[in-house]
Amino acid sequence: xxxxxxxxxxxGLSPWRGYCSRVRQGxxxxxxxxxxxxxxGSPHVSTAAAVxxxxxxDESMHRCQPPDAVVWPxxxxxxxxxxxxxxxQGVPIIPYGTGTGLEGGVCAVQGGVCVNLTHMDRILALNPxxxxxxxxxxxxxxxxxxxxxxCGLWFPVDPGADASLCGMAATAAxxxxxxxxxxxRENVLNxxxxxxxxQVLHTAGQGRRFRKSAAGYNLTGLFVGSEGTLxxxxxxxxxxxxxxxxxxxxxxxxxxxxxxxxxxxxxxxxAVPVARIEFLDEVMIDACNRYSKLNYPVAPTLFLEFHGxxxxxxxxxxxxxxxxxxxxxxxxxxxxxxxxxxxxxxxRHNAWYASLALRPGSKGYATDVCVPISxxxxxxxxxxxxxxxxxxxxxxxxxVGDGNFHCILMVDPEDAEELRxxxxxxxQLGRRALALHGTCTGEHGIGxxxxxxxxxxxxxxxxxxxxxxxxxxxxxxxMNPGKVL
Amino acid sequence: xxxxxxxxxxxGLSPWRGYCSRVRQGxxxxxxxxxxxxxxGSPHVSTAAAVxxxxxxDESMHRCQPPDAVVWPxxxxxxxxxxxxxxxQGVPIIPYGTGTGLEGGVCAVQGGVCVNLTHMDRILALNPxxxxxxxxxxxxxxxxxxxxxxCGLWFPVDPGADASLCGMAATAAxxxxxxxxxxxRENVLNxxxxxxxxQVLHTAGQGRRFRKSAAGYNLTGLFVGSEGTLxxxxxxxxxxxxxxxxxxxxxxxxxxxxxxxxxxxxxxxxAVPVARIEFLDEVMIDACNRYSKLNYPVAPTLFLEFHGxxxxxxxxxxxxxxxxxxxxxxxxxxxxxxxxxxxxxxxRHNAWYASLALRPGSKGYATDVCVPISxxxxxxxxxxxxxxxxxxxxxxxxxVGDGNFHCILMVDPEDAEELRxxxxxxxQLGRRALALHGTCTGEHGIGxxxxxxxxxxxxxxxxxxxxxxxxxxxxxxxMNPGKVL
Numbered sequence: 008x009x010x011x012x013x014x015x016x017x018x019g020l021s022p023w024r025g026y027c028s029r030v031r032q033g034x035x036x037x038x039x040x041x042x043x044x045x046x047x048g049s050p051h052v053s054t055a056a057a058v059x060x061x062x063x064x065d066e067s068m069h070r071c072q073p074p075d076a077v078v079w080p081x082x083x084x085x086x087x088x089x090x091x092x093x094x095x096q097g098v099p100i101i102p103y104g105t106g107t108g109l110e111g112g113v114c115a116v117q118g119g120v121c122v123n124l125t126h127m128d129r130i131l132a133l134n135p136x137x138x139x140x141x142x143x144x145x146x147x148x149x150x151x152x153x154x155x156x157x158c159g160l161w162f163p164v165d166p167g168a169d170a171s172l173c174g175m176a177a178t179a180a181x182x183x184x185x186x187x188x189x190x191x192r193e194n195v196l197n198x199x200x201x202x203x204x205x206q207v208l209h210t211a212g213q214g215r216r217f218r219k220s221a222a223g224y225n226l227t228g229l230f231v232g233s234e235g236t237l238x239x240x241x242x243x244x245x246x247x248x249x250x251x252x253x254x255x256x257x258x259x260x261x262x263x264x265x266x267x268x269x270x271x272x273x274x275x276x277x278a279v280p281v282a283r284i285e286f287l288d289e290v291m292i293d294a295c296n297r298y299s300k301l302n303y304p305v306a307p308t309l310f311l312e313f314h315g316x317x318x319x320x321x322x323x324x325x326x327x328x329x330x331x332x333x334x335x336x337x338x339x340x341x342x343x344x345x346x347x348x349x350x351x352x353x354x355r356h357n358a359w360y361a362s363l364a365l366r367p368g369s370k371g372y373a374t375d376v377c378v379p380i381s382x383x384x385x386x387x388x389x390x391x392x393x394x395x396x397x398x399x400x401x402x403x404x405x406x407v408g409d410g411n412f413h414c415i416l417m418v419d420p421e422d423a424e425e426l427r428x429x430x431x432x433x434x435q436l437g438r439r440a441l442a443l444h445g446t447c448t449g450e451h452g453i454g455x456x457x458x459x460x461x462x463x464x465x466x467x468x469x470x471x472x473x474x475x476x477x478x479x480x481x482x483x484x485x486m487n488p489g490k491v492l
Numbered sequence: 493x494x495x496x497x498x499x500x501x502x503x504g505l506s507p508w509r510g511y512c513s514r515v516r517q518g519x520x521x522x523x524x525x526x527x528x529x530x531x532x533g534s535p536h537v538s539t540a541a542a543v544x545x546x547x548x549x550d551e552s553m554h555r556c557q558p559p560d561a562v563v564w565p566x567x568x569x570x571x572x573x574x575x576x577x578x579x580x581q582g583v584p585i586i587p588y589g590t591g592t593g594l595e596g597g598v599c600a601v602q603g604g605v606c607v608n609l610t611h612m613d614r615i616l617a618l619n620p621x622x623x624x625x626x627x628x629x630x631x632x633x634x635x636x637x638x639x640x641x642x643c644g645l646w647f648p649v650d651p652g653a654d655a656s657l658c659g660m661a662a663t664a665a666x667x668x669x670x671x672x673x674x675x676x677r678e679n680v681l682n683x684x685x686x687x688x689x690x691q692v693l694h695t696a697g698q699g700r701r702f703r704k705s706a707a708g709y710n711l712t713g714l715f716v717g718s719e720g721t722l723x724x725x726x727x728x729x730x731x732x733x734x735x736x737x738x739x740x741x742x743x744x745x746x747x748x749x750x751x752x753x754x755x756x757x758x759x760x761x762x763a764v765p766v767a768r769i770e771f772l773d774e775v776m777i778d779a780c781n782r783y784s785k786l787n788y789p790v791a792p793t794l795f796l797e798f799h800g801x802x803x804x805x806x807x808x809x810x811x812x813x814x815x816x817x818x819x820x821x822x823x824x825x826x827x828x829x830x831x832x833x834x835x836x837x838x839x840r841h842n843a844w845y846a847s848l849a850l851r852p853g854s855k856g857y858a859t860d861v862c863v864p865i866s867x868x869x870x871x872x873x874x875x876x877x878x879x880x881x882x883x884x885x886x887x888x889x890x891x892v893g894d895g896n897f898h899c900i901l902m903v904d905p906e907d908a909e910e911l912r913x914x915x916x917x918x919x920q921l922g923r924r925a926l927a928l929h930g931t932c933t934g935e936h937g938i939g940x941x942x943x944x945x946x947x948x949x950x951x952x953x954x955x956x957x958x959x960x961x962x963x964x965x966x967x968x969x970x971m972n973p974g975k976v977l
């Protein structure tokens with residue numbers, strides 16, 4: 008009942024992270040809370056307002072919507088029993104990893120139980136010869152790579168945040184390395200998922216860690232990117248890659264957006280196996296210069312990274328330099344040693360904070376469209392015009408090799424009118440991407456804010472198919488309700 | 493009714509391709525056949541026995557089970573109307589591409605209408621800058637690559653046969669290049685699918701061709717590998733890759749299977765970007781020597797191929813040679829020019845025919861398990877022992893970089909007892925792969941013969957989930973019935 012009565016007000020007009028003004032009292036019965044405690048133990052259940060508030064938002068601008076209770080299961084059996092309990096009682100379940108999502112995926116729009124999975128943080132199996140590892144949902148990207156340090160392997164998908172790997176699977180995260188190593192999608196071999204009723208599914212069969220298969224429907228692929236709406240991911244088998252022998256970073260400035268994108272296409276066409284190729288617009292570069300006291304030319308800029316043997320790298324850098332210069336690039340510089348590299352890439356690494364510093368006291372919001380790479384120049388030019396017309400402050404940074412870019416916007420979270428302009432801008436950008444054969448989200452997910460755009464993107468038959476899948480796997484609509492669809 | 497009365501007898505005990513002894517009369521009403529003709533035109537419908545027989549089998553040992561009629565639609569609208577008609581009338585639909593499948597995917601086990609999609613053979617859109625192309629289901633792999641010849645791009649997935657690209661998507665085909673470029677799965681960006689009731693679904697949204705997305709459920713991934721059991725694929729948007737500047741082929745012989753596999757792991761660990769790495773056992777090499785009049789050392793052998801710039805290739809070949817020699821390899825030889833390369837790889841290319849020539853008059857059957865690469869040596873050794881114990885004739889060839897290998901078995905299709913031994917051997921091999929955390933099929937699919945193994949592979953919850961998806965998308969069970977589940 009309670010969940011039907013609650014309006015699922017979403018983003019744009021309400022207080023920000025930490026500004027969760029009216030935390031409702033939990034609406035779960037005492038008996039139900041006792042049943043939760045019986046499963047995970049009293050210390051691992053909380054209905055405290057501060058705890059619920061903390062779990063009611065991610066890093067985005069979506070307003071805080073706290074769950075009625077937070078639980079910390081210790082193992083998959085407990086997750087299964089929690090799911091079965093909630094399912095029987097008609098209580099929503101919201102999976103929670105590191106809370107670093109950007110589309111409100113953890114907001115408890117209908118209340119319910121937030122399942123914080125961070126206590127399950129073991130690396131269950133490492134098979135270096137098979138380039139695979141099995142992790143529980145509390146293991147983050149950085150923790151895994153620290154663990155792998157001595158075996159010559161790494162997990163290269165890098166969304167920026169130190170997100171949990173199962174959370175990355177849930178949102179199909181990617182980031183700067185995807186152009187070379189693929190997204191999370193291409194690097195998940197198997198998932199353990201607790202289904203809404205409590206059954207435990209191994210999407211590729213229990214314990215399996217083969218590189219490829221043609222055995223039945225691709226359940227792994229279905230759950231990657233499902234944003235917690237079909238089940239709770241309680242373990243992931245991931246594909247690992249060899250640590251490159253050497254790394255070179257490079258940057259160069261361009262006379263125009265078109266020249267930067269043309270260089271990217273040419274580099275990809277020449278089969279230069281670039282590991283990262285990132286675009287920053289001149290506003291972003293200016294912000295970075297101010298923030299990190301750098302002196303990059305204020306112009307559209309590419310940041311590149313190459314992975315390979317010493318000998319292969321020399322050739323790759325030479326090829327990239329030649330291609331970018333043919334497209335009018337200047338100020339090509341590169342660095343090999345770790346410290347130099349990190350200095351060279353400082354601008355890119357600090358892009359988010361540099362943006363925020365443009366307008367002290369503001370909060371950031373990142374758009375996330377992705378278009379066919381040939382359409383990047385026109386959408387970037389349009390977006391800059393829209394930005395100007397909107398009166399908003401914003402910079403552009405993009406994973407240009409994939410056609411994916413973010414417009415980082417700085418807004419005053421207390422200014423309802425500005426938030427409305429922000430929302431209008433983001434919706435318009437989404438529609439522009441769709442008109443250019445693109446997607447409204449390359450890597451952040453649909454969450455709360457892009458549900459209308461999703462409909463425009465996949466059409467009536469696509470939506471109907473997705474709704475049927477949801478209704479089949481979660482007939483009571485209790486798994487992370489209000490998200491995606 | 494008719495479909496319920498027909499026993500879905502499957503493989504092993506019945507006549508082979510071309511030995512379709514008793515082709516039933518079509519069991520469709522005259523009115524229904526007229527309705528088919530009204531949709532696609534009279535010349536594009538056939539109920540002739542020879543035509544139905546031709547469409548009742550693929551290249552595998554599964555016995556011919558002809559459909560009741562064959563239709564050749566010219567466009568997606570006709571496919572949609574055909575699907576709607578069959579759905580209303582409760583008639584099974586079987587999609588048909590080039591008929592080069594290996595698991596009986598086109599056998600009409602319940603009769604029905606075979607939809608031959610080869611008349612839809614246009615390349616609908618080529619976007620070289622975006623590395624993507626849209627093809628109709630009649631376009632084959634080789635036809636596409638011929639079309640691409642002058643634009644510097646190619647579609648690298650190579651299952652051997654000149655299969656249709658949409659058929660490859662339907663079975664999640666891969667082959668020799670997957671270690672470098674991925675399988676069909678990683679190279680499909682979007683699919684147009686006619687659903688059982690006739691609705692047209694664009695899995696990633698109509699006309700979309702972005703490189704990555706996090707927008708809703710991954711419908712593309714769900715339909716890739718669904719073997720025609722969820723819908724008819726009527727167009728595919730594929731990812732293209734730059735044609736390598738140069739190519740080098742190499743081979744070397746090993747003292748043991750273990751040494752060959754260790755070399756493969758070491759090469760992958762060293763991040764040598766090998767494009768193909770194929771294993772042939774000594775029986776296979778011996779057969780190739782006889783068939784192609786070659787003189788390879790009769791020993792476990794690796795065939796390798798490298799793609800890259802001239803300079804990069806020199807280093808890659810040097811690295812591979814060093815690694816294989818450290819593992820005891822001998823007779824390392826390599827070739828750069830096209831003719832020399834094709835001579836060097838002749839053994840691998842003719843493996844199938846060389847196997848058949850070991851026993852003139854026999855037919856071939858290929859197993860298809862895939863295991864974590866570290867388990868390859870033990871399963872290869874076990875398999876060779878099983879082969880000896882079975883009294884069957886067989887060779888082994890494998891995509892060793894993916895852990896996928898085929899045992900090519902030569903049998904007399906008229907010998908029921910031998911077919912029983914073959915079936916027992918294949919089942920045992922499947923179970924061995926499952927025991928080693930592998931899959932019963934790396935790239936051929938489940939089709940008719942591996943349905944029991946699929947249950948063992950994904951378990952009760954996995955099967956139940958797959959059955960739910962099938963029931964949701966094809967509630968009347970009319971799409972390629974009797975396959976996969």
